[in-house]
Amino acid sequence: MSSYNFIQKAVSHFNGGLKLAGHKEQSMQSGIEAALIPEELIVPLQQHIGKAAKPIVNVGDKVLKGQCIAKIETDSNSEEISVVTANIHAPSSGEIIAIEMHPLPSAITQSTKCIVIKTDGQDLWVDNLSPVSNPLELNKEELKNIIHKAGIVGLGGAGFPTHLKLVQEKPLDTLIINAAECEPYITCDAILIKEQAAKIIQGIQFILHALNIQKCLIGIEDNKPEAINALASALQNKAVDNIQIIQVPTRYPAGGEKQLIKTLTGKEIAIHSIPRDIGLVCHNVATAYAVAVAILEGKPLIERVVTVTGDNLKRSTNMQVLVGTSMSTILNACGYKESTTDEIIMGGPMMGFHLDSSDYPVIKTTNCVLVKNKKSKVEPLPCIRCGECARVCPANLLPQQLYWYVRAKDFDRVQDYQVFSCIECGCCDYVCPSHIPLVQFYRHAKTEIWTKEDEKIKSDHARQRHENRQFRLERKKKEDAERKAKKKALLQKKQGIDTSEQDSKKSAIEEALNRVKAKQTTVAKNTTNLTEEQQRQIREVDRRREDKIRQEKVLNKKEDNDNG
């Protein structure tokens, strides 16, 4: 090993950590087994933090291997690159039979929407794969685009979309490739390096090119001599001189991002900052391989190497597994007999996610499926404040202080003591003489704080909507009142016009009446203004008429009497 001059020893070390038994030999016996195609693939739309991808296929559609089935959900293309999601591709050819909620093996979400593909067994690739023959001549954007389209995410753990880590806001000087693989049992990276070292080096060169930086450090634990040798000979064959392999002492958690950077460069990353802030960027070695495959072969990320190991298995091995394959399928392939005394862990024994069954799909970040005999539960005892946890904490926290504050539900203090710097490596759990499940306390605090923050956002939103409604109602009331007042004013004004009109009419009528009266009174009768003579004549005429009437009456009386 020491014959290569590009293998060097680490310059620094991180505080704390543990020396753990490796258990890596079992699964390193054989090479990577080819993927088997299960009858059904359950492909989650969200396999990492951030947002879920949006399906672009419908139930009943036929899909080909490598076809994009879910994309980043955005309104405009300009936004696309910054949203934390990655494209998802069909891992094999077949028919979409459902798009439904399915439980997810993740500490982030309980369940997520999944595309269920019934495979046809033909495993036909899409025909428009576009391998690039001259990748180093492409510009940064083009490379980034290929990686983005291929749906590559960090394969080390968190699954952060890789294309987002290829942006260059600040000057970067060193690329760190994480090949430490510090957790016991897991060997998927080691075996990948052993078998595909040349391609990994190419992938690293592409990432260096995309980031426009020169220097790369590969951090690898010194318990993997085969992998180190494979990398070294690949480097020699390629005559690459800007990539260095750094042997890291085997000490858990050497593969933690901040711990590895401290070991390789001696630099510490401040709380709330990321390696980028000090000119470093960190990628997993399997990610580099996925980048090489995406660029050289045009194939998207649809499969990964998974270590299948543990107790109760006929054989332990590493398998190339299609994303969406049920864990029970790969466990059965290794001769696993289901038993109630076993527990299945996705990931390693320290940080892995304990599953209640083997019915979960393998996702892009599944590096290991581990079967372990269930430990008989040890009842925790009170904390005796021995301080062992603080001694082993690789993040330099005070685990027992955190523990007390979590117990007291004093989440402000919990945050003051930097619970979010906890990488949940489990060292404190491991050494605690009282067997207190400390990490679970911190997870509780973290999830509780996140939920509270979510609730706060929601309640602020509700308050805003309520206030908007109040404001609207108030405004409507005011407007109604104004409108009413206006209407009333208008009516009164109208009535005002009416009365004056009526007055004029009335007066007109009155005038007319008066005129008529006046006329009536003024009209001369022929009896007025008579002379003496005329009056006398009238009186005589009247007397004569009266006499005549009287004579007639008398005559009528006489006739009546005669007749009677």
Added chain:
Amino acid sequence: MIIAIIALSVLAIAFGLLLGFAAVRYKVKTNPVVDQIDALLPQTQCGQCTYPGCRPYAEAIARDEADINQCPPGGEATIIALADLLGKDVKPLNEEHGEHAEKTVVYIDENVCIGCTLCIQACPVDAILGAAKLMHTVIADECTGCDLCIPPCPVDCIHIIPAIEDNKKIIVDLPDAPLLTNEPN
């Protein structure tokens, strides 16, 4: 002596003017305690506290008219937060106002809805969409689960359902661990 008096008077006037200016310029329009209390309330606007909304309840607490344990949707967490803010003792939720329950939303049975708009008028956060004689629906994301729309509905087509959130966040349970060795079981 006279110089001292003059000097002090000048200073007094200067500071007086400064304070007067500050009082006008930086006048606090609303009671800041009310804002702080309101920020801790869950904003369901459900009125279970007997006040017509969260802000009126916050004002009542600030005036010391209402107790801090009248908010069922907020539950224990809100009571602790309020007690912390106001320097009061934590007390259990007053059950007269209801019990703390999981968050729910309402759902309108669209086949039954007659489009009367009564629920729209009752919704404090404008989470119901619809128009007269047209079907109504609830925007589940905006619904606070206050259930105020249920009593006005003439055809009882509004049902309470548990809030379904995509990619629901897990809350890891607080594990058991004893505090003292001689803790009684």
